[in-house]
Amino acid sequence: MLQITLHDVADLRLSDVAMPEAPPPGWVQVRVRRVGICGTDLHAYAGRQPFFRYPRVLGHELAVTVHALGAGVQTVAVGDDVAVRPYLECGSCRACCTGRTNCCERLTVLGVHIDGGMRAFLNLPATHLHHAHGVALDGLALVEMLSIGFHAVRRANPRADDTVVVVGLGPIGLGVCLAARARGLAVIAVDPSPHRRAFASDQRLVAQAIDPGTDVVAAVRAACGGSLPDVVLDATGHPAAMEASFGLPINSGTLVFVGLVQGDLRFADPEFHRREVTLLASRNATAIDFDAVIAALPSIDIGAWVTHRTTPATLATEMPLWRDPAFGVIKGMLDMDASTVC
Ligand SMILES: [Zn+2]
Ligand SMILES: [Zn+2]
Incomplete structure (x- = not known):
């Protein structure tokens, strides 16, 4: 064979x-x-x-x-x-x-x-x-790739009225958007690539897809109507973007690292503490996530x-x-x- x-x-x-x-x-x-x-x-x-x-x-x-x-x-x-x-x-x-x-x-x-x-x-x-x-x-x-996003959203466990931001619209980030959409959440996505933003919008995976520009916190705050989001899922696997994502969750919010980086990350602890951010890693997926993806696939x-x-x-x-x-x-x-x- x-x-x-x-x-x-x-x-x-x-x-x-x-x-x-x-x-x-x-x-x-x-x-x-x-x-x-x-x-x-x-x-x-x-x-x-x-x-x-x-x-x-x-x-x-x-x-x-x-x-x-x-x-x-x-x-x-x-x-x-x-x-x-x-x-x-x-x-x-x-x-x-x-x-x-x-x-x-x-x-x-x-x-x-x-x-x-x-x-x-x-x-x-x-x-x-x-x-x-x-x-x-x-x-x-596609199920394995998408299941990683479904697992990440399950880790975040967003409430129905939470504002959700996904940073990074590679295939994994797109899976995160699909998982959030499957829960009825309107996602604001951040990616510098016009091609990726267009795909996410054209496929109706996101409510908005924005360019981070030179100040991602300001860009996200503007897209969220002047406030910061409750849940941020970072699927960039890029150290500078991941460090910047520490500045995105609102006080009491949640930050999930879906992508990983081979090295150390730095963040400002006083600000992290002031907001009492919940920080989560998300790795791979479980059987529950695979079945959730298969249930959602007819919608894409x-x-x-x-x-x-x-x-x-x-x-x-x-x-x-x-x-x-x-x-x-x-x-x-x-x-x-x-x-x-x-
Ligand atoms: Zn893979
Ligand atoms: Zn084991």
């Missing part, structure tokens, strides 16, 4: 490998149909993903079809299209035992820490598959989100280009059905 391996930096290779063995009890063998390509994959390809080990089979945003069942599996049937939750938790640490499997102490992520879905078939625990409920394959491959134009497509044969030439903002990629999609190689 076909497998696509990132052997080293900028070295993607297609190969013909043996089929996986029959799935063990509680596991399922799936055929991979779509693989969403995200920043993690592009960083790994470019050699900019910290602690990444090569060789690795990439692919953690997966739409798959159930191919064979291990003993005892009753939650899915052969032929079902499903989304994959690629976070394999230990099930026994404190985080896992309190339902916070997304931040398991020993978390392994498919396609990042262990080999992922850029191969024709693989075995997965049945517990990590989510029913499509009519959502098409391209949509199922999936075709508009999938701006770029590729096949196993063209992946190595096209994927590196997607790092260039000029390509305007919202989501690049690898279509494994288009394989003619093996």
Whole structure:
């Protein structure tokens, strides 16, 4: 069967490998149909993903079809299209035992820490598959990416009348906007890119999308009618933007860091204390978030989100280009059905 391996930096290779063995009890063998390509994959390809080990089979945003069942599996049937939750938790640490499997102490992520879905078939625990409920394959491959935004909004737990600001309109930030909209909240989004602001507005994900300009606090205050927002979700992963976001929540407000940065952040503690801001990190997502995304997917134009497509044969030439903002990629999609190689 076909497998696509990132052997080293900028070295993607297609190969013909043996089929996986029959799935063990509680596991399922799936055929991979779509693989969403995200920043993690592009960083790994470019050699900019910290602690990444090569060789690795990439692919953690997966739409798959159930191919064979291990003993005892009753939650899915052969032929079902499903989304994959690629976070394999230990099930026994404190985080896992309190339902916070997304931040398991020993978390392994498919396609990042262990080999992922850029191969024709693989075995997965049945517990990590989510029913499509009519959502098409391209949509199922968006679920993991969008679930991160849904988890972040669930962490923030906004009240119905809260003012919500989302900073950063990359794919993760757009997912945050969708999650807030799914709760009936009107989002004000902040991003310097006219292209991204236009996408968020055109897709009706936000009530307003504003340019931060030179003073993001002033820009947000103006957009919020002279007050500051109750909830701020920062999906920039950019240190200067994240530090500036400390100035955005109103007294008693909440700041959620969805994006992360490899390094330290600084903030003015007197101001943080004066406002008694609640600061939250949000990492990955849980099964609840995946199901919430699938329920919300019929409300979005999936075709508009999938701006770029590729096949196993063209992946190595096209994927590196997607790092260039000029390509305007919202989501690049690898279509494994288009394989003619093996
Ligand atoms: Zn991803
Ligand atoms: Zn655990």
